[in-house]
Amino acid sequence: MTSTAIGAPVNRLDGPAKTTGQARYAAEFPYEGLAHAALVHAAVARGRITGIETAAAEAVPGVLAVITHLNAPPMKPPPKRSILNLETLAGGTSVNYLNTGEVHWDGQPVGIVVAETPEAARHAAGLVRVSYEPLPFEADFAAVEHTAARARGNPLMPTAGSKGDADGALAAAAVSVDLRFTTPRHHHNAIEPHATTAVWDGDRLTVHDATQNVWWLRGHLAHKFGVPAAGIRVISPFVGGAFGGKSNVWPGTILTVLAARVTGRPVRMMLSREGVYRATGGRQPSAQRVAIGAGRDGRLTALIHVSTAPLAKVGGWAEQITSMAQHMYDAAAIRHEQRTLQLDTISTSVWRAPGESIGSFALESAMDELAYGLGLDPVELRRRNEPARSPMDGKEFAHRRLSECFAEGAERFGWEGRSAEPGSMRDGRWLVGWGTAAAYHPAWLFPANVTVRLNADGTAAVRCGFHEMGMGAATAQAQVAADALGLDVAAVTVSYGDTDLPSGPGAGGSTQTASVARSVVAACEKLKKSIGTPRPGESYADVLARTGRAHAEGSVGSDSAFGRFAGRVGFLARTVRDGRRWVKAACGAHFCEVRVDPETFEVRLTRWTGVFDVGRVINAKTTASQLRGGIVMGIGIALQEETLLDPRTGRIVNPSLSEYHVPVHADVPPIDIHCLAGADPTMPLGILGAGEVGVVGVAAAVGNAIRHATGVRLCDLPMRLDRLLT
Ligand code: MOS
Numbered sequence: 180m181t182s183t184a185i186g187a188p189v190n191r192l193d194g195p196a197k198t199t200g201q202a203r204y205a206a207e208f209p210y211e212g213l214a215h216a217a218l219v220h221a222a223v224a225r226g227r228i229t230g231i232e233t234a235a236a237e238a239v240p241g242v243l244a245v246i247t248h249l250n251a252p253p254m255k256p257p258p259k260r261s262i263l264n265l266e267t268l269a270g271g272t273s274v275n276y277l278n279t280g281e282v283h284w285d286g287q288p289v290g291i292v293v294a295e296t297p298e299a300a301r302h303a304a305g306l307v308r309v310s311y312e313p314l315p316f317e318a319d320f321a322a323v324e325h326t327a328a329r330a331r332g333n334p335l336m337p338t339a340g341s342k343g344d345a346d347g348a349l350a351a352a353a354v355s356v357d358l359r360f361t362t363p364r365h366h367h368n369a370i371e372p373h374a375t376t377a378v379w380d381g382d383r384l385t386v387h388d389a390t391q392n393v394w395w396l397r398g399h400l401a402h403k404f405g406v407p408a409a410g411i412r413v414i415s416p417f418v419g420g421a422f423g424g425k426s427n428v429w430p431g432t433i434l435t436v437l438a439a440r441v442t443g444r445p446v447r448m449m450l451s452r453e454g455v456y457r458a459t460g461g462r463q464p465s466a467q468r469v470a471i472g473a474g475r476d477g478r479l480t481a482l483i484h485v486s487t488a489p490l491a492k493v494g495g496w497a498e499q500i501t502s503m504a505q506h507m508y509d510a511a512a513i514r515h516e517q518r519t520l521q522l523d524t525i526s527t528s529v530w531r532a533p534g535e536s537i538g539s540f541a542l543e544s545a546m547d548e549l550a551y552g553l554g555l556d557p558v559e560l561r562r563r564n565e566p567a568r569s570p571m572d573g574k575e576f577a578h579r580r581l582s583e584c585f586a587e588g589a590e591r592f593g594w595e596g597r598s599a600e601p602g603s604m605r606d607g608r609w610l611v612g613w614g615t616a617a618a619y620h621p622a623w624l625f626p627a628n629v630t631v632r633l634n635a636d637g638t639a640a641v642r643c644g645f646h647e648m649g650m651g652a653a654t655a656q657a658q659v660a661a662d663a664l665g666l667d668v669a670a671v672t673v674s675y676g677d678t679d680l681p682s683g684p685g686a687g688g689s690t691q692t693a694s695v696a697r698s699v700v701a702a703c704e705k706l707k708k709s710i711g712t713p714r715p716g717e718s719y720a721d722v723l724a725r726t727g728r729a730h731a732e733g734s735v736g737s738d739s740a741f742g743r744f745a746g747r748v749g750f751l752a753r754t755v756r757d758g759r760r761w762v763k764a765a766c767g768a769h770f771c772e773v774r775v776d777p778e779t780f781e782v783r784l785t786r787w788t789g790v791f792d793v794g795r796v797i798n799a800k801t802t803a804s805q806l807r808g809g810i811v812m813g814i815g816i817a818l819q820e821e822t823l824l825d826p827r828t829g830r831i832v833n834p835s836l837s838e839y840h841v842p843v844h845a846d847v848p849p850i851d852i853h854c855l856a857g858a859d860p861t862m863p864l865g866i867l868g869a870g871e872v873g874v875v876g877v878a879a880a881v882g883n884a885i886r887h888a889t890g891v892r893l894c895d896l897p898m899r900l901d902r903l904l905t
Contacts, residue, residue, distance in 0.1 A: 813877020
């Protein structure tokens with residue numbers, strides 16, 4: 180295979196459609212007779228509804244229906260989660276919305292209003308009066324943190340483990356640190372709020388939804404509404420950002436489908452920004468302990484990482500917060516444990532690089548503090564503890580070039596110009612600090628069914644129901660197919676985001692590009708075999724033309740019931756087999772510079788270098804953008820982002836972008852991105868995934884730079900200036 184497209188900085192194929200406004204998002208599909216919906220949210224953290232007054236809402240001109248638990252038709256309760264049925268992972272909650280008068284969190288939808296216009300729906304929703312019998316609730320994480328118990332894990336994602344006597348080794352260590360860290364709740368804040376358009380035709384259903392997984396959504400809706408999945412089409416060609424926030428099926432989607440069923444009209448609902456906070460879950464907060472012991476030579480003798488994080492009583496996703504402690508450093512003794520408890524809140528969900536993005540804040544800050552204790556440069560400390568095999572379990576790394584990332588990053592950043600003493604570097608009145616931290620994210624593969632068609636005119640079409648959320652996913656697959664078939668990228672069209680296509684993976688876990696590319700390559704190989712060998716100078720399309728065939732097709736996987744079952748079994752077998760043998764991960768090294776005002780403690784980031792090993796880079800431009808975007812999100816985690824949930828009421832009190840701050844251009848320094856050349860030997864085309872690794876380690880790098888500038892170690896996120904003042 181001569182590669183010309185793979186690796187090139189190809190412009191995104193969907194760019195023109197997006198910049199000219201032709202790309203349609205979930206709330207932009209027109210339908211005859213379209214009605215609009217708005218949610219009514221509960222205003223108690225836990226309770227029973229004792230009465231609902233809907234007359235005022237129903238009297239608003241244009242209102243078609245006010246649906247509450249008093250008049251909603253029954254739906255099936257959500258399916259129980261099972262790893263054998265991946266679709267059940269989408270539920271994320273045990274609540275059977277509008278089929279019960281029970282309230283489980285402040286903000287839970289307790290009604291949906293359908294009207295001729297979105298304005299009428301929203302206005303009427305505000306007129307619905309709900310009374311409650313309040314029940315005791317617990318929403319104060321700090322108050323009940325001590326009641327947490329070990330989280331349930333699975334063999335591939337252990338939630339606890341130990342090697343040697345880490346506590347004893349820590350007590351005996353010549354140099355040690357023992358720090359407590361806290362991280363707050365986060366929300367995803369995609370530009371496109373969650374939105375759904377639902378259209379019923381008898382028992383057939385078409386849904387346009389802002390989702391990261393059209394397949395999970397289809398399976399979930401089939402279960403909820405008791406109709407065949409084959410009669411449901413979920414269409415989601417473009418998603419305006421998601422970051423994990425659109426991987427679960429949230430109540431807004433289910434209730435829009437219900438509203439369309441009840442009114443017999445196509446119904447559209449886009450959540451307000453506040454609605455996104457009330458009716459979709461964000462990331463759990465965490466409290467973490469990292470303790471590290473070392474000899475005077477800088478070799479780690481003990482590493483302990485214990486996390487505690489709350490889920491909700493009605494569901495949630497426990498992040499792999501201590502994942503990195505198992506793979507990063509060659510400590511003689513290691514103990515890690517993830518603990519969880521349940522609160523009366525909305526179920527928590529995954530947020531870009533779940534686990535590693537906040538676990539790395541604790542681990543990589545503690546490593547930096549240990550470097551001060553040892554009088555060692557933090558890059559040198561990491562070099563001395565770089566493991567040859569995964570330190571917890573002795574497994575082989577499929578691929579590990581972390582030391583090269585640090586060496587290359589230090590060079591590009593000019594790290595050797597750093598003076599070790601905190602507060603010793605200045606620029607005028609500004610205190611200057613340089614910080615570094617490691618990035619790490621595991622690599623996985625999911626099943627993908629793909630069909631590729633080559634036409635005699637030299638064009639090709641790739642079909643797979645994967646997802647384009649703004650990262651250039653389809654462009655990457657066009658590049659893969661172009662090289663496999665010997666075509667220009669422009670000759671390849673890629674169809675995605677639709678359950679009428681062969682079933683693809685969800686967009687999550689940095690898995691999509693490798694998972695789909697694996698099947699695209701295999702489908703192209705089948706296709707080429709079916710055509711025969713080209714004569715010298717001939718392309719595969721030429722062979723079709725010469726032999727009088729209009730086109731040829733190659734397919735991988737089947738969406739028959741048996742095909743899907745076989746695909747799932749094959750996926751589980753491969754995942755277990757590979758997981759026993761190798762640790763697969765992308766990694767990287769961050770270097771950053773902060774300036775801190777010595778009087779106001781304002782922190783400004785002034786430059787950033789990130790060097791990554793993500794295996795094979797399919798598209799140099801979109802990969803760099805993904806990694807840069809990850810760093811921007813990490814800057815938000817470091818300095819700005821926090822969802823404030825009032826423990827006295829269980830209510831989120833900053834549900835807007837004016838009070839939940841995300842980085843704007845002025846907060847983001849110039850970011851230099853570099854990817855090591857090369858490929859992972861165990862992954863399709865050598866791809867390790869670039870979606871999440873960029874976020875990991877960013878908050879620690881910023882904290883380490885602040886420590887270097889000021890001498891102050893900040894262990895609580897976000898690192899606001901008031902925390903530097905005290
Ligand atoms: Mo993600 S948090 O893998 O969408």
